[in-house]
Amino acid sequence: DVKVTQSSRYLVKRTGEKVFLECVQDMDHENMFWYRQDPGLGLRLIYFSYDVKMKEKGDIPEGYSVSREKKERFSLILESASTNQTSMYLCASRIEFSGLFFGSGTQLSVL
Amino acid sequence: AQSVTQPDIHITVSEGASLELRCNYSYGATPYLFWYVQSPGQGLQLLLKYFSGDTLVQGIKGFEAEFKRSQSSFNLRKPSVHWSDAAEYFCAVVRMEYGNKLVFGAGTILRVKS
Numbered sequence: 001d002v003k004v005t006q007s008s009r010y011l012v013k014r015t016g017e018k019v020f021l022e023c024v025q026d027m028d029h030e031n032m033f034w035y036r037q038d039p040g041l042g043l044r045l046i047y048f049s050y051d052v053k054m055k056e057k058g059d060i061p062e063g064y065s066v067s068r069e070k071k072e073r074f075s076l077i078l079e080s081a082s083t084n085q086t087s088m089y090l091c092a093s094r095i096e097f098s099g100l101f102f103g104s105g106t107q108l109s110v111l
Numbered sequence: 112a113q114s115v116t117q118p119d120i121h122i123t124v125s126e127g128a129s130l131e132l133r134c135n136y137s138y139g140a141t142p143y144l145f146w147y148v149q150s151p152g153q154g155l156q157l158l159l160k161y162f163s164g165d166t167l168v169q170g171i172k173g174f175e176a177e178f179k180r181s182q183s184s185f186n187l188r189k190p191s192v193h194w195s196d197a198a199e200y201f202c203a204v205v206r207m208e209y210g211n212k213l214v215f216g217a218g219t220i221l222r223v224k225s
Binding site: 040041045048092100 | 115117120145147152153154155156157160201203212213214215216217218
């Protein structure tokens with residue numbers, strides 16, 4: 001079975017902290033994605049990666065960075081967390097022309 | 112700019128009744144279209160997808176969707192809703208530039224009353 005694993009289900013951080021959200025997929029997919037989900041706004045793409053060490057900005061990359069050192073792992077980094085980054089973060093992966101496979105999400109609260 | 116619109120934020124149907132969730136897209140070329148479902152506390156699960164061919168697509172859990180180019184729509188349907196179908200549903204379309212990013216609609220929350 002396809003599996004995308006996000007390391008934390010819930011996180012609480014303080015304003016200004018550096019935050020790492022980890023995502024691992026076991027399907028050998030080239031493409032990986034980070035979305036944030038907010039009520040009434042649907043899912044908005046933050047960053048995606050189509051290969052190791054490759055990354056592309058999505059629609060809302062400000063305040064975020066990513067790292068993809070290995071094919072199976074795609075990390076989202078909040079350099080200095082702010083309260084407006086409180087959200088549900090969803091990682092996904094896929095191969096070409098397939099739908100996305102999602103992790104269970106990380107609910108991040110920034111206080 | 113490409114966008115996906117789900118006009119209904121909430122829909123309530125009775126168990127056993129039929130369901131139709133609306134999705135409209137704006138995109139110049141032939142789109143790749145998807146429907147996802149998200150149950151409370153869960154990630155998103157793919158219900159069905161359309162790339163080409165037959166415009167009526169069958170998915171999992173008894174769902175189907177019909178692509179209508181003339182209306183720029185990809186509505187999701189189910190003939191008889193079960194209480195377990197209560198969830199949030201997202202329509203998505205692929206953006207062909209920059210690695211085929213998916214653009215999502217804002218979602219429709221389905222409530223099922225018994």
